Amino acid sequence: MANRLITLITDFGDTDHFVGAMKGIIARTAPAARVIDITHQIAAYNVNEAAFVIAETWPCFPKGTIHVVVVDPGVGSTRRPLLVEASGHFFVGPDNGVFSMIYSQTSIDGQTHKVRVLSNPKMMLGTVSRTFHGRDVFAPVAGHLAKGAKPAAFGKRIDDYLRLNLAQPEQLASHTWRGQILKVDHFGNLITNFQEKTFQQIKTRPFELRTSTQKIHRLALNYAETAPGELFAIIGSSGYLEIAANQASAAEKLGNSAGSPVELEIYMTPALRS
Amino acid sequence: MANRLITLITDFGDTDHFVGAMKGIIARTAPAARVIDITHQIAAYNVNEAAFVIAETWPCFPKGTIHVVVVDPGVGSTRRPLLVEASGHFFVGPDNGVFSMIYSQTSIDGQTHKVRVLSNPKMMLGTVSRTFHGRDVFAPVAGHLAKGAKPAAFGKRIDDYLRLNLAQPEQLASHTWRGQILKVDHFGNLITNFQEKTFQQIKTRPFELRTSTQKIHRLALNYAETAPGELFAIIGSSGYLEIAANQASAAEKLGNSAGSPVELEIYMTPALRS
Amino acid sequence: MANRLITLITDFGDTDHFVGAMKGIIARTAPAARVIDITHQIAAYNVNEAAFVIAETWPCFPKGTIHVVVVDPGVGSTRRPLLVEASGHFFVGPDNGVFSMIYSQTSIDGQTHKVRVLSNPKMMLGTVSRTFHGRDVFAPVAGHLAKGAKPAAFGKRIDDYLRLNLAQPEQLASHTWRGQILKVDHFGNLITNFQEKTFQQIKTRPFELRTSTQKIHRLALNYAETAPGELFAIIGSSGYLEIAANQASAAEKLGNSAGSPVELEIYMTPALRS
Numbered sequence: 001m002a003n004r005l006i007t008l009i010t011d012f013g014d015t016d017h018f019v020g021a022m023k024g025i026i027a028r029t030a031p032a033a034r035v036i037d038i039t040h041q042i043a044a045y046n047v048n049e050a051a052f053v054i055a056e057t058w059p060c061f062p063k064g065t066i067h068v069v070v071v072d073p074g075v076g077s078t079r080r081p082l083l084v085e086a087s088g089h090f091f092v093g094p095d096n097g098v099f100s101m102i103y104s105q106t107s108i109d110g111q112t113h114k115v116r117v118l119s120n121p122k123m124m125l126g127t128v129s130r131t132f133h134g135r136d137v138f139a140p141v142a143g144h145l146a147k148g149a150k151p152a153a154f155g156k157r158i159d160d161y162l163r164l165n166l167a168q169p170e171q172l173a174s175h176t177w178r179g180q181i182l183k184v185d186h187f188g189n190l191i192t193n194f195q196e197k198t199f200q201q202i203k204t205r206p207f208e209l210r211t212s213t214q215k216i217h218r219l220a221l222n223y224a225e226t227a228p229g230e231l232f233a234i235i236g237s238s239g240y241l242e243i244a245a246n247q248a249s250a251a252e253k254l255g256n257s258a259g260s261p262v263e264l265e266i267y268m269t270p271a272l273r274s
Numbered sequence: 275m276a277n278r279l280i281t282l283i284t285d286f287g288d289t290d291h292f293v294g295a296m297k298g299i300i301a302r303t304a305p306a307a308r309v310i311d312i313t314h315q316i317a318a319y320n321v322n323e324a325a326f327v328i329a330e331t332w333p334c335f336p337k338g339t340i341h342v343v344v345v346d347p348g349v350g351s352t353r354r355p356l357l358v359e360a361s362g363h364f365f366v367g368p369d370n371g372v373f374s375m376i377y378s379q380t381s382i383d384g385q386t387h388k389v390r391v392l393s394n395p396k397m398m399l400g401t402v403s404r405t406f407h408g409r410d411v412f413a414p415v416a417g418h419l420a421k422g423a424k425p426a427a428f429g430k431r432i433d434d435y436l437r438l439n440l441a442q443p444e445q446l447a448s449h450t451w452r453g454q455i456l457k458v459d460h461f462g463n464l465i466t467n468f469q470e471k472t473f474q475q476i477k478t479r480p481f482e483l484r485t486s487t488q489k490i491h492r493l494a495l496n497y498a499e500t501a502p503g504e505l506f507a508i509i510g511s512s513g514y515l516e517i518a519a520n521q522a523s524a525a526e527k528l529g530n531s532a533g534s535p536v537e538l539e540i541y542m543t544p545a546l547r548s
Numbered sequence: 549m550a551n552r553l554i555t556l557i558t559d560f561g562d563t564d565h566f567v568g569a570m571k572g573i574i575a576r577t578a579p580a581a582r583v584i585d586i587t588h589q590i591a592a593y594n595v596n597e598a599a600f601v602i603a604e605t606w607p608c609f610p611k612g613t614i615h616v617v618v619v620d621p622g623v624g625s626t627r628r629p630l631l632v633e634a635s636g637h638f639f640v641g642p643d644n645g646v647f648s649m650i651y652s653q654t655s656i657d658g659q660t661h662k663v664r665v666l667s668n669p670k671m672m673l674g675t676v677s678r679t680f681h682g683r684d685v686f687a688p689v690a691g692h693l694a695k696g697a698k699p700a701a702f703g704k705r706i707d708d709y710l711r712l713n714l715a716q717p718e719q720l721a722s723h724t725w726r727g728q729i730l731k732v733d734h735f736g737n738l739i740t741n742f743q744e745k746t747f748q749q750i751k752t753r754p755f756e757l758r759t760s761t762q763k764i765h766r767l768a769l770n771y772a773e774t775a776p777g778e779l780f781a782i783i784g785s786s787g788y789l790e791i792a793a794n795q796a797s798a799a800e801k802l803g804n805s806a807g808s809p810v811e812l813e814i815y816m817t818p819a820l821r822s
Binding site: 011012013014015016017018019020021022023024025027028031034035037044045073074075076077079129130131132135136 | 279281283288308310311312313314315316326327330331332333334335336339457459460461495496497498499508510511512521
């Protein structure tokens with residue numbers, strides 16, 4: 001119990017004392033807890049991006065891990081601080097939709113998730129600032145969880161937490177959908193919200209993936225089979241369709257970024273490949 | 275004792291082997307010590323910025339923590355390496371003023387701090403390079419401290435260590451002071467050296483905060499109550515007056531940066547708000 | 549054994565879930581292992597740069613450390629995944645030359661290194677993606693090693709692994725050599741592939757170090773003895789000759805970068821300094 005892991009996702013960047021202050025409070029509260037940085041480079045205030053990153057990260061960790069996500073443009077306002085239990089993991093952060101994909105993931109699995117409002121001041125710092133709940137609320141809550149405090153001790157369950165629709169392409173015609181870019185990764189790959197499991201047909205049928213500037217017809221199996229600089233689609237390691245370029249940035253080539261629209265049309269003519 | 279925490283603040287960036295080499299030496303010296311990155315993105319050679327970051331960080335950590343700060347333009351010269359004890363914490367780094375705010379903080383508390391010159395070669399690597407004391411001096415010293423070596427074993431106490439004046443606005447008139455920007459944070463907030471505890475009146479009286487390009491009259495309680503893009507003052511989570519902009523970079527709007535001057539005038543006419 | 553350290557070097561950057569996913573898989577596989585970030589900012593696909601960084605890092609760590617290096621442009625192709633044992637350390641990564649300097653270092657020491665192909669699926673995730681072997685192959689392998697699995701359990705030894713020549717200046721004339729810039733560090737210092745141990749004469753004889761834009765004749769002992777902005781050569785902390793500028797970026801001054809050529813001529817006339 002005392003050895004629990006705590007992961008951190010924030011938009012705090014890495015130039016300030018913010019993340020260090022959170023780590024200090026965790027160390028003071030739960031000396032044996034180990035803290036693991038996921039990323040502190042979520043684009044400032046970008047709740048959607050943080051929602052995607054935590055959705056990709058938590059399933060890799062062991063049960064019992066405490067995931068702290070602080071992307072919090074509403075800090076100091078009436079937005080509520082939350083503790084979520086889902087699939088044996090704990091999630092701590094603001095009620096601004098940042099856990100929306102976790103709610104979907106754990107619903108799809110047929111499991112339940114429990115959401116509580118953090119309201120017990122004994123689990124927070126003695127003085128809570130209006131601008132830094134990462135240090136004053138979320139870090140000490142994570143520390144107390146790591147030491148074994150029960151979820152019910154942090155606050156009451158609620159059902160009216162905020163959910164955002166992030167991975168739901170809109171159907172435009174019988175075989176055409178409009179989706180969007182969820183995230184541009186470090187290599188310039190554009191991660192769309194078309195999931196492999198929903199759009200299996202792209203693996204066996206011809207298709208056209210349309211961005212505002214290019215049309216893509218190739219689905220590659222790996223990067224190495226493509227030509228340098230070539231643009232192609234690929235099923236990414238997250239199970240989403242991605243637009244990539246061999247040893248180059250697809251985002252630069254396309255001039256697209258997170259939030260950009262993408263259309264997918266699957267041709268139902270006799271398959272050209274199998 | 276063997277489980278002591280070691281925090282790291284450097285200007286080494288995150289693209290090289292420098293920080294990894296320090297972590298390796300610590301692991302070799304004190305296998306059970308845990309190392310916590312605060313930041314490695316202090317602007318190159320910027321002792322003032324590092325002095326601010328360590329001052330904000332150390333009070334969050336438990337007693338016994340060892341804080342290593344390597345921002346060291348004088349490496350290889352006659353500048354001395356130091357071990358500071360203050361308020362139950364240890365600080366290891368060069369004698370270039372980087373611990374100035376800690377000297378002030380711990381003096382104000384009525385506590386003492388002890389400063390020693392690191393001079394015992396047994397606590398350093400066998401060969402000390404002229405350019406990388408982070409690896410060759412400060413990392414092994416931190417490791418030996420983490421294993422329980424006594425401060426007196428590292429070298430003699432001194433009193434003539436370097437102190438810089440960082441958080442002392444200059445009084446220009448009866449209710450006007452000239453301060454400066456201590457740091458621009460990741461969000462573009464400008465942290466001034468006006469401390470809430472010294473300038474309590476800004477919370478109850480009208481004031482004017484003058485930068486080289488703008489005048490600010492509003493003190494906000496949180497970010498969410500302001501309009502998108504609005505410039506305002508706010509008491510930051512560090513207890514200093516900050517200049518911020520709602521979901522935007524105040525530093526960009528003002529064209530100001532660390533070291534820029536700021537004037538504060540408090541109007542002693544009947545208060546316009548309470 | 550269960551307390552083994554695992555270090556990480558990748559070109560994944562710090563904005564995505566990639567590194568976090570690897571840390572999660574390691575935590576699931578080997579809960580007690582401690583993970584240490586070296587850098588995730590290797591230039592994308594730059595195997596040479598990663599080869600230099602791991603060569604500088606591993607000797608600082610204790611024996612038994614597991615070093616994971618994922619700079620892997622050939623992921624998903626026929627390039628093989630490797631486990632290398634050398635000088636009591638373990639190295640895990642792709643067979644693309646990224647361990648070349650380790651092969652040289654451990655050969656020079658008169659020690660052997662053993663190289664194996666990772667082929668045991670029990671040491672990998674159940675499903676291995678075509679684009680993210682960091683998460684699906686290298687992280688679980690590191691975890692199993694940390695838990696004490698024997699190297700022979702991972703796969704067979706091979707001898708035809710890829711070796712690159714990285715630190716071998718070419719002799720142009722009796723006292724003239726052509727080398728290259730191995731890496732530009734965070735401060736803009738240019739690390740050449742001229743090693744102090746091979747070119748001892750630069751410490752006692754006049755020399756000329758020629759880049760495409762400048763000629764340098766001074767060898768400084770430390771940064772502080774030089775004038776602000778001055779360009780000079782210095783024996784860096786890695787034992788390589790570096791081109792540096794006092795509190796400035798030599799890379800910017802010279803317009804040079806990794807891969808740029810450098811010539812060194814040592815003058816065999818009577819020494820002008822001793």
